Amino acid sequence: ARLLGARRVVGSAGTRAKADWLVAELGFDAAFVHRDGPVAEQLAAAAPDGVDVVVDNVGGDHLEAAIGALRERGRIAWAGAISQYNAASPPAAPRNLFDLVEKSGRLEGFLVSRHRDAQGELEAFLTPHLRQGTVRDPLTVTEGFDHVVDAFLGMLRGANTGKAVVRVAS
Numbered sequence: 001a002r003l004l005g006a007r008r009v010v011g012s013a014g015t016r017a018k019a020d021w022l023v024a025e026l027g028f029d030a031a032f033v034h035r036d037g038p039v040a041e042q043l044a045a046a047a048p049d050g051v052d053v054v055v056d057n058v059g060g061d062h063l064e065a066a067i068g069a070l071r072e073r074g075r076i077a078w079a080g081a082i083s084q085y086n087a088a089s090p091p092a093a094p095r096n097l098f099d100l101v102e103k104s105g106r107l108e109g110f111l112v113s114r115h116r117d118a119q120g121e122l123e124a125f126l127t128p129h130l131r132q133g134t135v136r137d138p139l140t141v142t143e144g145f146d147h148v149v150d151a152f153l154g155m156l157r158g159a160n161t162g163k164a165v166v167r168v169a170s
């Protein structure tokens with residue numbers, strides 16, 4: 001985000017260790033622990049001037065907090081709702097959708113498979129940064145096809161730190 005012009009970058013993570021890692025290792029300006037208290041309050045404290053751009057993979061309280069903190073003409077790319085995949089009833093949040101009208105905000109679904117045409121552009125942009133280490137791609141690797149289910153359930157519990165992947169062959 002910073003490479004593309006963001007002045008301040010804020011993240012959310014499930015443990016203090018992960019939040020500290022976002023700041024110390026991955027270059028975030030601030031990060032809060034979403035299990036420590038209301039997300040809206042924590043986001044407002046971390047971004048007191050509001051936010052212009054959000055990438056949300058969580059849904060529910062995170063999406064509601066993002067809409068609440070959005071500045072005028074802000075944009076939200078909504079890519080996932082991991083807080084809701086196991087829900088037995090429809091989610092209660094976000095309750096503040098009308099804020100988008102008042103702010104002329106934009107909430108747009110994002111599915112990576114719809115953007116294959118941008119793959120070359122992405123690779124040209126990211127590859128030098130990955131080589132130089134200005135962008136990092138941490139992985140949490142589980143070994144073996146037999147452990148796919150363990151890795152999946154662990155990912156839902158937040159046991160992974162980097163992106164959860166399973167190596168099924170060398």
Ligand SMILES: NC(=O)c1ccc[n+]([C@@H]2O[C@H](COP(=O)([O-])OP(=O)(O)OC[C@H]3O[C@@H](n4cnc5c(N)ncnc54)[C@H](OP(=O)(O)O)[C@@H]3O)[C@@H](O)[C@H]2O)c1
Binds near residue numbers: 014018
């Ligand atoms: N739109 C697309 O094209 C696309 C493609 C791939 C994935 N996704 C979405 O992206 C999200 C992440 O998937 P991934 O495969 O990349 O997983 P991942 O980043 O490897 O790990 C998922 C992380 O989500 C966090 N989490 C779990 N339950 C949560 C909750 N209730 N509230 C907040 N955070 C929670 C955990 O971290 P903490 O311990 O920090 O909470 C966990 O480590 C999912 O919503 C997935 O559906 C979207």
